[in-house]
Amino acid sequence: MGDKIQNMQKPIIAQAPCLSVLVVALSVIAAGCGAASIGSLMPSDYTAPVIVGKIETDEIKESSGLSASECQDVLWTHNDAGNDAFIFGMDMQGKHLGTWRVQNAQNMDWESIATFKDGSGKCSLIIGDIGDNDGNRTELTIYRIPEPAVSPADSASNTKDPLPTAPAELLKFSYPTGSNNAETLLIHPKTSDIYIVTKNKRGPAEIHKLKPVFGSASIAKTEKVGELSVPSDPSGLLTGGSISPDGKRVMLCDKKGGYELVLPDDADSPDVIWKQKPVVVDLGDRKQGEGVSYGRDGTSLYASSEKKNSPLFQIKRKDTR
Numbered sequence: 668m669g670d671k672i673q674n675m676q677k678p679i680i681a682q683a684p685c686l687s688v689l690v691v692a693l694s695v696i697a698a699g700c701g702a703a704s705i706g707s708l709m710p711s712d713y714t715a716p717v718i719v720g721k722i723e724t725d726e727i728k729e730s731s732g733l734s735a736s737e738c739q740d741v742l743w744t745h746n747d748a749g750n751d752a753f754i755f756g757m758d759m760q761g762k763h764l765g766t767w768r769v770q771n772a773q774n775m776d777w778e779s780i781a782t783f784k785d786g787s788g789k790c791s792l793i794i795g796d797i798g799d800n801d802g803n804r805t806e807l808t809i810y811r812i813p814e815p816a817v818s819p820a821d822s823a824s825n826t827k828d829p830l831p832t833a834p835a836e837l838l839k840f841s842y843p844t845g846s847n848n849a850e851t852l853l854i855h856p857k858t859s860d861i862y863i864v865t866k867n868k869r870g871p872a873e874i875h876k877l878k879p880v881f882g883s884a885s886i887a888k889t890e891k892v893g894e895l896s897v898p899s900d901p902s903g904l905l906t907g908g909s910i911s912p913d914g915k916r917v918m919l920c921d922k923k924g925g926y927e928l929v930l931p932d933d934a935d936s937p938d939v940i941w942k943q944k945p946v947v948v949d950l951g952d953r954k955q956g957e958g959v960s961y962g963r964d965g966t967s968l969y970a971s972s973e974k975k976n977s978p979l980f981q982i983k984r985k986d987t988r
Contacts, residue, residue, distance in 0.1 A: 716951035716980040720760030730971045732780035733958025738790035748776035761979040765821030771834040772810045779852035790814040795852030802846045810835040836881035851908040867903030871896040893941035897926040906957040912965040920959040925950040951980035
């Protein structure tokens with residue numbers, strides 16, 4: 668369509684120099700008014716997405732979060748609201764590795780999962796019960812469990828005969844801005860700060876930060892540290908995300924596309940990343956994309972969809988230096 672419009676304009680502009688000036692002026696104004704859309708024109712650092720497998724087990728009906736372990740070659744996922752407190756392990760091609768029931772937890776509306784590797788090399792899973800479609804939840808919960816060490820025998824487990832996790836630690840929180848729906852929980856690998864990116868149908872997403880104080884009886888308050896619009900419409904309807912293992916990149920997604928933020932080399936705080944321009948990354952033909960994760964190597968991405976037996980996409984970074 669763009670080429671047709673351009674060809675139609677040529678004879679008109681040639682006959683009307685004043686109109687040509689007007690067209691250029693309007694283009695400049697439009698660019699200034701929609702700066703976020705410029706991100707869609709920037710070249711991606713990644714190769715085209717490749718289907719490397721599919722989510723094998725039928726028990727994963729709504730893969731609402733995705734996280735690659737930093738301790739083993741495992742992808743973790745879970746189902747959405749209306750399901751029990753199960754997590755599922757898959758290999759990097761989507762083959763079922765096991766089903767675990769998270770002890771001391773309930774699934775009100777699980778929307779996101781993240782992996783954290785501490786200084787001693789131990790990995791934990793952070794699960795965000797942060798969905799609030801009706802906007803009536805005054806208190807939300809984040810669960811933390813030691814990441815299960817997956818063995819070949821675990822693949823026989825399922826939701827009728829699951830393996831138990833260690834009891835989950837709880838972090839209860841609320842927002843200073845009132846109720847918010849969110850589907851994106853991130854944990855920074857260097858600071859261990861937790862970030863929650865809200866899902867907004869009518870404007871930019873909000874970025875909220877929490878200190879990981881698990882086990883307290885009090886309800887923590889998030890700190891709003893920024894807002895973010897991606898080059899899509901709606902601009903804040905974000906459904907998933909991940910922070911790279913080195914802490915220098917953030918990948919966010921909505922149902923169709925991916926958007927990456929890169930921390931400048933001279934940044935004096937990790938929060939500077941939220942002020943960067945998002946660059947569009949093709950995550951594949953996902954029917955209802957809600958899960959994206961950096962791989963354990965930090966140079967590749969994995970993306971899933973909420974539909975049953977959905978394809979699993981891998982996207983590799985072109986320059987790994």
